[in-house]
Amino acid sequence: MEQKRIKLANGIHLDVVDEGPADAPALIFLHGFPENHRTWRHQISHFSDRFRCVAPDQRGYRGSSKPQDVESYTPDKLIGDVFLLADALGIDKFTIVGHDWGGAIAWGVALGGQHARVERAVIANAPHPAIFQKLLYTHPGQRASSQYINAFRDPENDPLIREHGITGILKQEVNWDRPDTMPAEERAQLLKDWQDRDACFGMINYYRGSTMIVPDMDEPFALPANYSPPNLPNLTIPTLVIWALDDLALPPENIEGLDAIIDPLTIVKVPDCGHFVPWEAAGAVNAAMDNFLKG
DSSP states (O other), X not given: OOOEEEEOTTSOEEEEEEESOTTSOEEEEXXXXXXXXXXXXXXXXXXXXXXXXXXXXXXXXXTSOOOOSGGGGSHHHHHHHHHHHHHHTTOOSEEEEEETHHHHHHHHHHHHHXXXXXXXXXXXXXXXXXXXXXXXXXXXXXXXXXXXXXXHHOGGGHHHHHHHHHHHHHHHHOOOOOGGGSOHHHHHHHHHHTTOHHHHHHHHHHHHTOOOOOOOTTSOSSOOTTOOOOOOOOBOSOEEEEEXXXXXXXXXXXXXXXXXXXXXXXXXXXXXXXXXXXXXXXXXXHHHHHHHHHO
């Protein structure tokens, strides 16, 4: 997939795939950690005959701008990039599609731009911010799976990243990868991308710029007495949530309660599939999106 360089109004440059008819309904695809636009290769191939498919390498990744300060990766800036990208491409309204960190940003884009700019949302294995924070407090499995976030945020691990790239801290902290499922050529390209130390810290800064709280495992599994849920509106645009049930990082409890805060909502569960559902179960994702987008 060819990319073009797009300068946003905030000065950030993004390398972007832009395929399909320019006047067709737009799908903006956001990849997660630690991948790139190719997360969505199967979806872009499938939908670009009838949709305009836009997939950036987000800030901090590959050839896109990689500021090194944590403040450049706060959620408002990551969400803002998406609207500015749409502006730069002349896209007024669009469907937002996201996975993992791209899904977290997609939630914010949908909540902030629903109806005015965002017509529909498609989220794949990315927890809603209100539900995820509660699970981090109360769900032992989710908290255990998320301890790597604290390690990513710890500056004492910076020398490890500088010496070994993102691979070093992944090997040390992450146990939810299933390497046998990724095509060898895709893994080889990612390993090459991860040699860029500026990109490594850009990726890590997504976690450092976030306000999510990950308690230690020895803290009580209960909501704190002073807990108050995020002040977020309900989502009232058509929303499809695709959830791979064998995700070792994000258990399916993350989809419980979504129907109370999203309407209309469609949930499609994908069995026997791990975290990287857009390419691990591309056929199931494409079929779910086909049915949803026809609605």
